[in-house]
Each structure stands twice: as structure tokens, then as C-alpha cells.
Amino acid sequence: MVVYMRPLFHPSVQDVTVEAILHALSDPVRVAIYADIVGQNCSHNCVAFSNISEKPIPKSTLSQHFKILREAGLIRGERQGVEMHNTSRCAEIDKRFPGLIGAIVTAHKVQLADGERQTRAAKSKAARRTARSK
Amino acid sequence: MVVYMRPLFHPSVQDVTVEAILHALSDPVRVAIYADIVGQNCSHNCVAFSNISEKPIPKSTLSQHFKILREAGLIRGERQGVEMHNTSRCAEIDKRFPGLIGAIVTAHKVQLADGERQTRAAKSKAARRTARSK
DNA sequence: TCAATAGTACATAAATCCCGAACTAATGAA
DNA sequence: TTCATTAGTTCGGGATTTATGTACTATTGA
Numbered sequence: 001m002v003v004y005m006r007p008l009f010h011p012s013v014q015d016v017t018v019e020a021i022l023h024a025l026s027d028p029v030r031v032a033i034y035a036d037i038v039g040q041n042c043s044h045n046c047v048a049f050s051n052i053s054e055k056p057i058p059k060s061t062l063s064q065h066f067k068i069l070r071e072a073g074l075i076r077g078e079r080q081g082v083e084m085h086n087t088s089r090c091a092e093i094d095k096r097f098p099g100l101i102g103a104i105v106t107a108h109k110v111q112l113a114d115g116e117r118q119t120r121a122a123k124s125k126a127a128r129r130t131a132r133s134k
Numbered sequence: 135m136v137v138y139m140r141p142l143f144h145p146s147v148q149d150v151t152v153e154a155i156l157h158a159l160s161d162p163v164r165v166a167i168y169a170d171i172v173g174q175n176c177s178h179n180c181v182a183f184s185n186i187s188e189k190p191i192p193k194s195t196l197s198q199h200f201k202i203l204r205e206a207g208l209i210r211g212e213r214q215g216v217e218m219h220n221t222s223r224c225a226e227i228d229k230r231f232p233g234l235i236g237a238i239v240t241a242h243k244v245q246l247a248d249g250e251r252q253t254r255a256a257k258s259k260a261a262r263r264t265a266r267s268k
Numbered sequence: 269t270c271a272a273t274a275g276t277a278c279a280t281a282a283a284t285c286c287c288g289a290a291c292t293a294a295t296g297a298a
Numbered sequence: 299t300t301c302a303t304t305a306g307t308t309c310g311g312g313a314t315t316t317a318t319g320t321a322c323t324a325t326t327g328a
Contacts (some may be wrong), residue, residue, distance in 0.1 A: 014248070018241045019160050026157035047305065058287050063306055082294045083305055097241035099233060107152045107231035114148070180275065192318055198273060216325045217274055 007071060008077050013092045016073035018100070021093070023070035025104055029053055031064050034074055035108050036100070038088045045083040074101075142204060147226045150207035155227070158206035159238055164199050169207055169242050172222045172235070179217040208235075212267070222265055248253050 025031045032052050035045055046066055047050050057065075058114065069075045073093060075086045090101045147220050159165045166186050171178055188228045191199075200220065203209045205228060223236045 011195070018238065019165065020239070021241075022165075023160035026153050026160050028153055031152065032296080035141060035219040035307085045207040045305070057304070058157050059285055060283090060289090063308090066221075067307085077305090079293085081305095082303090097237070100241045103227055103237040104152065104156070107155075107234045110231060127203040129238050181273090193275070194277090194318055194320090195316090197277090198317075201276090213275090213324085215274095216272090 008079075010070060010076055010089075012072045013073065013096050015088075016093060016096065018097065020072040021074060021097075021100065024068050024074055027065070027068075029057060030069060031104070031108050033065060034088070035105050036068060037075060037086055038090055038105055044086050046086070141213075144204060144210055144223075145207045147207065147223075150227060150230065151230065154206040155208060155231075155234070156203050158208055159204075164203060165192070165238070165242050167199060168203060168222070168251055171209060171220055172224055176193050178220050180197050180220070213214060 006053060025034060029052060034047050036049070036052070046062050047059060049062060050059065066075070069086075070077050071132075073089060076089050077084050077086050082092075093101055144202070159168060162229055163186060167183050170183070180195060184193065186190050187267050191264075200209070200211060200218075207223060208229060210223050211218050213219075227235055231234050
């Protein structure tokens with residue numbers, strides 16, 4: 001017997017707020033997840049993201065993160081069999097808040113690139129220091 | 135005798151993070167304050183914003199809000215006489231994260247306009263209801 | 269030096285966040 | 299059907315953040 005689950009709540013675009021979007025994306029784990037979902041056009045399940053940051057993220061925490069992204073109107077989550085497929089709602093949101101999502105995702109990329117550059121610089125600096133002290 | 139205050143902390147543009155910006159602007163009071171500072175090019179003191187939302191905001195709370203905006207790199211605060219002048223750092227930030235601030239401020243305006251439209255609609259609806267029930 | 273104004277610092281109550289444990293839903297195998 | 303497995307959600311309570319009243323500092327003007 002198949003009992004249909006009550007589907008997840010998704011706000012209509014008109015009820016989406018800038019505050020909720022910014023709050024949802026002000027967490028490093030959530031922007032990373034969202035940037036990933038937006039970047040690749042295929043859908044994603046939750047546990048796929050448990051290693052998105054240095055420390056593995058417990059699944060209860062991941063579930064909360066997805067709920068926040070969903071209720072901010074940023075993603076759509078649909079159960080398909082045993083897992084959840086998450087897709088970006090950026091096309092809808094872009095109509096209401098033009099350029100917002102794009103600018104945030106781009107900014108996130110810039111920051112990532114800068115961070116890697118700094119990390120590389122720090123590493124080679126450390127290497128030079130090590131070399132000198134020999 | 136004039137004793138110079140230790141000036142307030144302002145992060146350099148390179149240390150500004152997307153997360154801090156989004157977090158700072160994910161609060162309704164803070165976006166409203168920031169949108170105001172960006173919109174008008176003149177500088178502002180803190181207490182000028184105590185009536186920016188429905189409930190008057192205590193000044194200790196306002197001070198915290200300004201600190202968060204400042205430490206996110208969004209505004210520059212400089213003491214001039216007895217009061218503080220706050221100016222937007224959007225030109226600097228725009229170099230690092232192009233379009234980000236603009237998109238957020240625009241989105242905020244869209245939302246404000248939609249809200250007013252809804253409020254007006256609700257008001258006239260209420261008026262019609264009142265008229266009918268007479 | 270005193271009063272007034274603008275803002276900050278601190279303490280603590282309220283709200284929010286994180287995450288382990290227990291739970292639900294779907295699938296597949298026996 | 300029943301059991302095992304996988305994917306997520308919900309709940310509870312400790313940790314962290316946020317809001318704000320009170321007390322403080324800095325500056326100006328009388």
C-alpha cells in the first residue's frame with residue numbers, strides 16, 4: 001500500500017522575502033550547498049553534501065539546512081523514491097528580484113577563488129620559511 | 135584638552151566576506167538602515183534611525199546593528215563631534231563583489247513596493263467590506 | 269564644571285542553532 | 299508479509315547569538 005506523504009512546504013514566489021534569502025545564504029555551509037545546486041543543473045539528494053565542508057555534517061543538521069533553503073524559497077525539494085531531489089528555484093526568484101541570486105553566487109565564487117589564492121600563498125610562504133630555517 | 139578616541143574597527147575590503155554581508159543585511163532593521171545610507175549620499179547619525187520600523191528601537195540595539203554593519207564592511211563610521219557619521223562603503227565592495235550590493239538594495243526596494251501595494255490592496259478591500267456591511 | 273547629547277560596554281533574559289537519538293517513509297529481498 | 303537498508307525528519311536540550319535596560323565614556327556648549 002502506498003500512503004502519500006504530505007508534500008513539503010514551499011512558499012510562493014510572492015511570499016519570498018529578501019531577508020529570508022539573505023539569512024539562508026549567510027551560512028557558509030548553506031551557500032556552498034546552494035551554489036552547488038545552482039551550478040550543476042542536475043538534482044541532488046541531501047546526504048551528498050555531508051562532506052561539503054572540512055568537518056562532516058550530521059544529517060539532522062543537513063536536514064535543517066535544507067529546510068531553511070526550502071522555506072526561504074531558494075530550492076524545491078521533491079521526494080523521489082527513497083531520496084529527495086533538490087532543484088534550484090532561481091528562475092522564479094530572478095523574475096521577482098533580478099540579479100540577486102546571480103550576484104550572490106558570483107560573489108561566493110570570487111571569495112572562494114581569493115581564499116584558494118591566499119591558501120596557496122600561505123602554503124608557499126610556509127614552504128619558503130621552512131626552507132630558510134633548514 | 136582633546137583626547138583622541140581609539141578609532142572604530144573597519145575590516146579591509148579583502149577581509150570582507152559574503153557571509154558577513156548577507157548576515158548583516160538579513161535583518162529587516164539593518165537592511166532598512168543600510169538601504170537608507172546607500173540611497174542618500176549624505177552621512178547619517180545613529181539615533182536618526184530609531185523610528186525606522188514600527189516599534190522604536192532602543193539605542194543600545196541600534197548601536198549593535200551599526201556595529202554589525204560596520205564589521206561586515208558595509209559602512210564606515212567616523213565620529214564627528216558628538217555624533218557619528220555613517221557612510222556606505224559600497225564603491226569598495228562593488229570592486230570585489232560586483233553587483234552584489236546593488237542587487238540586494240534593488241531587491242529590497244522591490245519588496246517594499248510589493249508590500250505597500252499589498253497593504254493598499256488590503257486597506258481598500260477592508261474599506262469595501264466596511265462599506266458593504268453598513 | 270555641569271548639563272545635555274550621542275554612542276558604547278556590560279549583563280542577562282530570550283531566541284536561535286547544532287546535533288545525537290529516536291522516529292517515519294520508501295524500497296528490496298527473503 | 300516481515301526484516302533490513304537507505305534517506306530524511308522530528309524532538310530535546312546544551313551551546314551560541316541576539317536584544318535591551320542600565321551604567322558608562324566622549325564631546326560640546328553654557
